[in-house]
Amino acid sequence: MIAWLAATLLSGLGFFLSLGLGTQWYLAWFAPAPVLWYAFSRGRAGPSFVAAFASYTLGATNFLPAYGSIMPMAVLAQLLCGPALVFALTVVMARYVHARLGSVAGVLAFAAGFAGADFLVSFMPAGGAATSPANSQVDMPVMAQAAALGGFAAVTFLIGLVAALIAEAARRRSSTWLLAAVGVIAIVFGFGALRMSRLGESTSRVALIGGNDLVGNTGDFEEAHTTQILATYAAGVRALAGQHVTVVVLPENSGRLAPAWGERALAPLAAAAREIGATVVVGYNGEFSGARRNLATTLGPHGDRATYAKRHLVVGLETRFFSPGNDPVILANGVEPEICKDMDFPATIRRDAAANRPRMFAVPAWDFGADGWSHARPAILRSIETGTPLARSARDGLLTLNDRFGRLVAEKPVGAGPTTLVGDLPIHDRGGDTLYARIGDAFAWICVLTALALAAASTLRRKRHA
CATH class of the missing domain: 3.60.110.10 (Carbon-nitrogen hydrolase)
Incomplete structure (x- = not known):
């Protein structure tokens, strides 16, 4: 119970301070990790779902000062609970894959599911991508330049990947997994710095x-x-x-x-x-x-x-x-x-x-x-x-x-x-010249299909061993 409560509160605090009206962009890379650690290491499906849902809803409450007295109740409920439900389902799916296909598959399943679900939520008329975790990185634009390659879903994928690597590092107490997370962040930073160094405008x-x-x-x-x-x-x-x-x-x-x-x-x-x-x-x-x-x-x-x-x-x-x-x-x-x-x-x-x-x-x-x-x-x-x-x-x-x-x-x-x-x-001349502008949401759809494929493979593996 103590581990569950600690994971829920730590993730909730991270979401509250980084997403929505939060401005601590760096916490977005760590916020999912505590509930993922719980789900990967000791959590059953039910408690893992509740921990993920509660933590994300707690984070979303930072919207209340802006919208609490303005938005219709149905819209406010969707704002608070819709992304939280999607996040909780993603965590449970990743836990399922992790348990049956191993750590690498579980980490990838969360990153792909996190990004794919974020992409699908962006089509909802009430919010679009207004609640996307990727928005947090605008506070540090060098960390958001992957959006020029694969759209906002690419940024969400990278955030999910780093968080899942950190969770696995904590579960295993492994410096190798932690170094992998640091390596991803270094690549993201390096690409952003290189792209933003272009001059001549x-x-x-x-x-x-x-x-x-x-x-x-x-x-x-x-x-x-x-x-x-x-x-x-x-x-x-x-x-x-x-x-x-x-x-x-x-x-x-x-x-x-x-x-x-x-x-x-x-x-x-x-x-x-x-x-x-x-x-x-x-x-x-x-x-x-x-x-x-x-x-x-x-x-x-x-x-x-x-x-x-x-x-x-x-x-x-x-x-x-x-x-x-x-x-x-x-x-x-x-x-x-x-x-x-x-x-x-x-x-x-x-x-x-x-x-x-x-x-x-x-x-x-x-x-x-x-x-x-x-x-x-x-x-x-x-x-x-x-x-x-x-x-x-x-x-x-x-x-x-x-x-x-x-x-x-x-x-x-x-x-x-x-x-x-x-x-x-x-x-700089005219816009619409990024890779994302040319290929559209191909990366986001790949994330959706990857998450579904890993979930399906986990189900088939379970049936074979039944």
Whole structure:
């Protein structure tokens, strides 16, 4: 009982401090190890399952300060218990393989199952990959560069591999297994450092403007207030004159625009874009393509305009009011707008990058205060996966600029009033040129098939010896 409790609490603490709203990225590599040690060395299936489920749920409770009073109960339950259930099943599967096929197979089964399950969870509409363990490594981008090869699942696989090696080292009290874990970490670090050492990039000056109180009525039509909000943003754009800014990104959903007066409300921003010679990306909601949608309109320096509709809506909060969009938008200057939750869905962003080869993602967003950095991380990981720089402006969150390797160029918390961040964003030709962008989720599917094959082989071995 003491071993079970210690393993559960140690893993739970590791998950709490590294995943979700946690920021101790290095603990993600160790967090699964205690419950794996218990499962591999002494745990029966039932106690091992409960230990894994309880530890991961304990870790997920760090989301509560951000979402506890906001998300519908069904969504919150899925956030807390869904990944925990998947993790527990993965641990039990790895234990099963370990007992019948040996240590090497057990270690591989956990790493492949951990990554494969994480990949399958990313298709769930409520969360996407927002809860992926891979997001934790954005805090130390050098450790996340494997995402350019196999997507976020490759990072999750490596985390699972190291944790399983550490668990086996503890079970055997073996320095050989521990050295293997250290070797994997060294390879991950070395590859990341080599990839991030590439130079020779040009820069594009980008501005982000946000304000936590600069939001109109997003549910009802309120012309005077919404027009004033957009006029305030227009004044912020005009204040950038002479700074050679090429792109300005404003937050998501600054108000609801009506067909009768929406053009008048956007006119000051369009004029400001022409005055400073920049593309302005503004978020709002309104009628588009026959339905009410969450929108981002780009206002170009020559009067050109394009509108993008958010494709992945927040379940419970947005799905009641908006219809999802269908297609991406790419501008002539290579800017591709996405909106907030879209960046939690790797498959969508990878397809966009592979098809459109954007020079940068411009992302209006709206976070929940406490999750400012936590929700920026999945978006930054999409940059690493696709090799595309990112400009993200989040009300109740952060203004962030990062390069194609996930390095933060500039970052600033959004205040109550107008908050502006200007930075020179490194640009390397066009994105969508990584191995992951070209081959897609092949590695993730290999992980799924590997885990299933090892589980099947364990079952067949058991039947033969029955």
